[in-house]
Amino acid sequence: MHKKYKDHFLFSTRKIVNEIVQLKKKQEQYRALLGHPLTLTEKLLFSHSETNPEFPIKRGITEIALKPNRVILPDSSGQMVWLQFATMQLDSTKVPTTTHCDHLIEAVKNNENDLAIANEINNEVYNFLKNASQKYGADFWEAGSGIIHQVALERYVLPGSIILGTDSHTPNAGGLTALGVGIGGATAVEVMSGFPWKTVMPKILGVHLKGNMEVWTSPKDIILKIANQIGVSGANGYIIEYFGKGIESISATGRATICNMGTEIGATSSIFPYDSHTIQYLKATQRKRFSSSVNDYKDCLVPDIEIEKDPNHFFDKLISIDLNKLEPQINGPFSPDNGNNNSDFKIKVKQNNWPNEISAAFIGSCTNSSYEDLLRAASIAEKAKAFGLKTKCPLYISPGSANIKETADRDGIIKTFLDVGAIILANACGPCVGMWKRNESEKNTDNTIITSFNRNFAGRNDGSAKTHAFLMSPEMVIAKALSGKLDFNPKTDVLETHKSEKIELKPEPRQSIPKAGFILNDLGYIRATTKNSNLKIPTSERIKPFKAFEAWDGKDLENLYVLCKSQGKCTTDQISPAGEWLKYRGNLERISEHLFLGVSNTFSKKTGTGINQITGEIEPLSKIAKDYSDLKIPWVLVGEENLGEGSSREHAALEPRYRNCKAVIAISFARIFENNLKRHGLLALTFENPNDYKKVESNDRISILNLKSISPGQKIRLEIIRPDKTIEYFYAKHNMSVEQIMWFQKGGAINYLNSRIIN
Ligand code: F3S
Numbered sequence: 192m193h194k195k196y197k198d199h200f201l202f203s204t205r206k207i208v209n210e211i212v213q214l215k216k217k218q219e220q221y222r223a224l225l226g227h228p229l230t231l232t233e234k235l236l237f238s239h240s241e242t243n244p245e246f247p248i249k250r251g252i253t254e255i256a257l258k259p260n261r262v263i264l265p266d267s268s269g270q271m272v273w274l275q276f277a278t279m280q281l282d283s284t285k286v287p288t289t290t291h292c293d294h295l296i297e298a299v300k301n302n303e304n305d306l307a308i309a310n311e312i313n314n315e316v317y318n319f320l321k322n323a324s325q326k327y328g329a330d331f332w333e334a335g336s337g338i339i340h341q342v343a344l345e346r347y348v349l350p351g352s353i354i355l356g357t358d359s360h361t362p363n364a365g366g367l368t369a370l371g372v373g374i375g376g377a378t379a380v381e382v383m384s385g386f387p388w389k390t391v392m393p394k395i396l397g398v399h400l401k402g403n404m405e406v407w408t409s410p411k412d413i414i415l416k417i418a419n420q421i422g423v424s425g426a427n428g429y430i431i432e433y434f435g436k437g438i439e440s441i442s443a444t445g446r447a448t449i450c451n452m453g454t455e456i457g458a459t460s461s462i463f464p465y466d467s468h469t470i471q472y473l474k475a476t477q478r479k480r481f482s483s484s485v486n487d488y489k490d491c492l493v494p495d496i497e498i499e500k501d502p503n504h505f506f507d508k509l510i511s512i513d514l515n516k517l518e519p520q521i522n523g524p525f526s527p528d529n530g531n532n533n534s535d536f537k538i539k540v541k542q543n544n545w546p547n548e549i550s551a552a553f554i555g556s557c558t559n560s561s562y563e564d565l566l567r568a569a570s571i572a573e574k575a576k577a578f579g580l581k582t583k584c585p586l587y588i589s590p591g592s593a594n595i596k597e598t599a600d601r602d603g604i605i606k607t608f609l610d611v612g613a614i615i616l617a618n619a620c621g622p623c624v625g626m627w628k629r630n631e632s633e634k635n636t637d638n639t640i641i642t643s644f645n646r647n648f649a650g651r652n653d654g655s656a657k658t659h660a661f662l663m664s665p666e667m668v669i670a671k672a673l674s675g676k677l678d679f680n681p682k683t684d685v686l687e688t689h690k691s692e693k694i695e696l697k698p699e700p701r702q703s704i705p706k707a708g709f710i711l712n713d714l715g716y717i718r719a720t721t722k723n724s725n726l727k728i729p730t731s732e733r734i735k736p737f738k739a740f741e742a743w744d745g746k747d748l749e750n751l752y753v754l755c756k757s758q759g760k761c762t763t764d765q766i767s768p769a770g771e772w773l774k775y776r777g778n779l780e781r782i783s784e785h786l787f788l789g790v791s792n793t794f795s796k797k798t799g800t801g802i803n804q805i806t807g808e809i810e811p812l813s814k815i816a817k818d819y820s821d822l823k824i825p826w827v828l829v830g831e832e833n834l835g836e837g838s839s840r841e842h843a844a845l846e847p848r849y850r851n852c853k854a855v856i857a858i859s860f861a862r863i864f865e866n867n868l869k870r871h872g873l874l875a876l877t878f879e880n881p882n883d884y885k886k887v888e889s890n891d892r893i894s895i896l897n898l899k900s901i902s903p904g905q906k907i908r909l910e911i912i913r914p915d916k917t918i919e920y921f922y923a924k925h926n927m928s929v930e931q932i933m934w935f936q937k938g939g940a941i942n943y944l945n946s947r948i949i950n
Contacts, residue, residue, distance in 0.1 A: 208484040210260070211351050214238035214491050228495035230505055231464055232395050232430045235370045238491070239353050241387040250394045250507060251428055254928060256387035260352035261287045262379050264329075265339045266313075266320055267294035267624070267769075268357040268841055270777035272376040273323035274737035275941055276383055277728060280948050281327070285385030287719075288329035289347065290320050291339040294773060298587065298621035299628045302596075305617050306335045315733050316777060321717065326726040327383075328719045336715030337592025337618045340364070340371075340557035344447055345476050345594055346713070350465050350485070350492050355382055359454045359839035359863060360557050360645065365462040366447025368469055368492050370430070372460050375867035376841040377940045384944060389930070393459050396429040397498075397506030400437025402515035406697065407533070407682055409567070409664035410445035411559060411643065413512060414452040415520035419530025420510065424833040427457035427862060429508070434499050437514045438463060442703035443472035444561035451558045452645045455527040457836070459862065465492035468703075475704045477711060519682075523647045523661035524639075526760070533667075533680060540678040545659055550638040552582065552672035553652075554665045555589025555616065556623040559643035563703040565590060565599050568665040569607040570699035571681075575673045578688045581612035583675025586668075589616045589623075593714040598705050611673070622652050625770035629653045639677050643668050648762050648837060650789055654770045656798075666698050734777035739945075740848060740872050742938035748853045748874070748895040750912065752819060752826040755801050755812055756793040756887055761830050762837035763864055765789030767846055769838075776842060783846045787812035794889035802889050816850035823851065829887050830857035835864025844868045848939075854895055856909070856923055858884055869931050872939040876907060876923035883921040890914050895923075901935075903928055 214234070221237040222229055224246065229237070239257040248255075262284070264272050269290050276284070295316065296309040310317070317334060324331040332342055339356065340363035348354060350368035354361060357379050364371030374388075382388050398417065404410075418425075431453050433446070441449070446463040453461035463469075469492075470482045485492070498505050519533040524545065531539050540547055554560070554568055565588070575581075588608050590596035596618050599605050605615060621627065623644045634655035642652070647660035661677065670681035673696070686694040728736045757765075768788045775782035788799045788811075795801050795809050802808070803815045805822070819826050828847060834857035835843055844867035847855070854874035858881045868875040874895065878884055887893070892912040901907065911919045927935065930943075937943040 208481060211485050211488050211491055214351055215488050218491055228497035228505070230395055230432055230498050231462055231492070231494040232370070232393070232432050234491060234494070235351065235353065235462070236392070244392070248392055250392050253392045254389055255392050256389050257353060259286060259355045259382055259388050261347060261354045262383050263339055263343050263347070263354060263356040263361065264288065264290045264379065265294050265358050266290065266292040266316065267773055267776050268376050268839070269320060270316060270734065271737065271841060271845065272357055272379045273320065274728065274777065275376060275380045276327065277323065277726070278737055278739060278941060279380065279384050279945060281384055283328040284383040286383055288383055289332065290324045290329055291332045291336070291342055292317055292320065292334040293338045293619045294624050295626070296334055296617045296619040296621060297626045297628055298616050302615050302617045309334050309617070313774070315729060315731060319729065319734050319777070322726045325720055330719045331717040333715035333717065335593060335617055335619070336713070337594070338557045338560060338620055340451065341560055341591030341595065344444070345592060349478065349481055350469055355379060355388060357839060357841065359837070360451045362453050362458065362460045363447045363451040363557055365450030365460060366443050367472065368463060368465040370460045370462060371450070373454060373839040373863055375839060375844070375863055375870055377870035378866065381940060381944055384948065386944065393430045394428055394507040396426055396431045396458070396508045396510065397502045398431055398433045399435040399502060399509065399511040400433060401435055401511065401513045402437055403440050404514045404517065407519050407666060408514065408517050409666055410441050410448045411664040412517055412520045414449045415522045415530060415662060416512060416517060417510060418452070418456050418522060418528040419520065421456055422528045423455060423526060423836055424457045424861070426453060427833070429458050431458045431461040432494070432506070433461070433463050434494065434502070437512070440514070441468070442563055442701065443468045444563050444703050447561070448558050452527070455645055457861065464494060465489055471704060475709055519664060519667050521661050521663045521667065524659035525647060525649050527645065527647055527662055533682065537678040537680060545677060546637050546639040547677050548639065549584040549641055549671060549675055549677055550633060551640045552584055552586045552668050553589070553622055553640065553642040553644065554668050555587070555591070556620065556642070556644040557591065558645040559665050560589055560591030560595065561703070562595050562598055562705055562709070563701060564643065564665045565595065565604050566702055567698050568669040569604040571666060571669050571696050572607050572611045572673070574694060574696055575686060576607060576610045578692060578694055580673060580686060580688060580694070582672040584672055586611070586613040586672045587616050587622065588613050589621050590618045593618050594709055594711050597710040597712060601707070601710060602705055624773065625652055625654060625768070626773065627653050634658055641668050641671055641677065646837065648760070648764055651764060654768070670696050732778060732781055733774060735780065739942050740938040742942065743872070743936050745899065747898050748825060750892040750894060751853055752804055752824055753887055753889055753891055753893060754816060754819065754826040754828055754852070755787060755790060756829040757790050757834070758793045758831060759791055760836070761790055761834050763835050763840040763843035764837050766835065766843040767840050779845060779849045782842060783816070783849050784813055786816050786846045786850060804890060816847070820851040825851055825853045827893050828852060828855045829884065830855065831884060832858045834860050836861040839863045841867050844871050844873065848873055869927060869934055870940040872935055872937070874925065874935060876925050879906060879922040879924055886911060886919060886921065901932055903932070
């Protein structure tokens with residue numbers, strides 16, 4: 192690595208070390224104030240608190256204000272962050288920030304081809320992101336440099352820090368004892384502008400890992416198992432803290448896999464304590480100085496010893512997993528919590544009639560694209576390669592970063608994959624975020640894909656609800672890809688050559704740090720500088736300057752149309768789809784043309800459609816929203832449980848707001864989606880009585896009353912006005928703080944913050 196870059200990374204290391212010294216003092220102070228030992232989560236949160244919170248601190252209730260250490264932005268959501276940041280009256284970000292070009296690279300053919308196309312078609316967006324980063328002093332990572340969370344883990348994450356990112360898998364940082372939290376774009380703007388990050392003190396879920404993993408079990412199986420046990424909203428409002436003897440067998444990158452997928456069960460963040468694995472990874476990635484400097488302060492980065500002795504007393508919930516008994520997991524299709532044990536999966540494939548032929552297999556995504564992941568999978572491929580076998584279905588590999596790709600290339604891993612017929616894709620998100628250019632006929636028939644990714648909602652990878660996506664470890668992906676069958680069990684089944692030779696597959700022991708070290712050339716890295724201050728925001732199909740929304744007019748919201756009442760799972764992906772529409776993230780008008788494309792509406796059979804109250808016709812919801820907006824008709828969205836789960840996609844809130852939505856009323860919300868709605872000046876309300884969800888009909892109008900007197904914790908009265916003018920009422924709850932009520936009144940958090948900067 193170039194010396195000036197190295198110095199730059201170490202500069203932040205020194206700063207964090209100084210902070211750790213301060214952390215120790217603060218932790219001692221809080222331990223005394225609270226009068227009990229501290230969990231690791233509490234240590235990290237309290238030591239970043241800007242002001243003393245109100246005592247007693249109640250988990251799940253008390254608001255805390257924190258000073259995070261870093262903000263990370265992917266290219267997709269980063270566009271809107273920089274467009275919003277440009278409306279603030281600031282010369283530079285107040286918190287170190289990085290931009291990563293990883294989401295917009297389409298997987299078409301292979302790394303070289305796809306990267307060249309991405310650089311051509313995204314040229315305007317990449318230039319904007321680079322110019323904005325340079326104007327405001329943020330590091331910039333070009334397309335092909337790697338997936339945001341892998342790059343962050345390799346180069347930026349330091350134990351003890353808090354990292355916020357506008358991607359929901361930012362908790363990946365927990366593998367290195369940092370609290371990573373996914374946030375919406377407007378929250379990022381707030382923090383980048385120097386304001387504290389305000390959040391509710393989370394509850395803490397302790398996960399006690401016992402025993403050791405058997406040969407086919409991997410870190411991925413731990414989180415897949417937990418997902419199956421507690422479901423996609425089971426950790427809503429929690430930070431997950433791992434402890435116990437079992438963690439000793441899991442490397443830093445393996446831990447990052449587990450923390451990464453805590454997002455799939457709703458966790459705010461996940462964290463592992465600091466130990467020899469953390470030190471080993473820091474040393475291997477040029478952060479040796481950090482680990483030696485904090486040696487005397489290690490107790491700041493682990494829970495107090497009393498916690499492990501009596502976990503029930505200190506955690507709000509406790510899960511225990513015996514790794515000796517854990518077998519490989521296969522979760523799917525259609526939801527990351529649809530868990531299956533490897534041992535009875537064969538029967539389940541048959542019983543459920545899941546397509547047994549695998550149409551494509553993938554190893555990659557921020558969850559499982561580390562050196563360790565690739566090496567383990569390659570060790571299985573080696574066995575098949577020795578007999579001249581190749582995979583029976585297309586196998587795509589996306590290394591997590593250019594550094595991993597170069598290291599894997601040097602160590603022969605990439606060659607092994609190529610020899611068994613794999614295609615190496617760009618070091619990017621690719622098919623994980625739906626950027627997979629797939630043959631139409633392939634995706635329009637029932638088919639199975641297997642991936643090491645973290646999400647498998649219908650349509651996530653190729654936009655098709657017919658694609659059954661199953662999540663599993665990289666080891667299981669390659670074994671099944673070599674057989675071509677979903678129900679292949681590598682622990683009991685064998686591959687056969689054309690000479691009828693039987694080949695047993697088995698992975699080599701895990702190795703997270705390359706014997707010859709990592710190659711850390713940081714290809715595509717452009718250091719933060721404020722020298723290039725010439726930022727011109729283009730107005731084009733891809734990018735359009737952000738215009739702040741209008742403030743609330745002070746009147747009750749009356750006669751709102753019901754645009755859609757979603758039924759069942761309604762993710763941010765379904766509200767604002769990625770895939771081919773991802774490219775319009777910088778232009779609200781263009782991207783809103785695809786609003787609600789994947790949403791299942793109670794009032795219409797076909798996904799993404801509803802009844803247009805103006806024409807009386809069944810039409811796409813995106814068109815109805817535009818019609819209402821053009822006619823200045825305000826409307827509401829109604830939803831069920833955990834509305835807006837999945838990605839941290841701010842556009843799922845921005846697009847409805849842009850199209851004149853005034854409120855979203857649900858049985859419950861996913862954390863980030865709810866916050867995004869509030870930040871953009873929408874009312875996020877929950878039915879006081881969940882049964883009231885059933886009362887709302889398509890041609891009703893809804894009025895939200897007494898808004899002038901709205902205050903924290905106060906119920907809100909809503910009226911349903913039926914077509915015959917009869918009125919029914921119900922109550923809804925909100926969880927806005929005084930400041931968040933100001934966001935609503937000002938028309939959005941950006942307006943509120945700007946007024947604070949100017950005044
Ligand atoms: Fe990218 Fe998929 Fe992770 S979209 S950031 S690789 S979850």
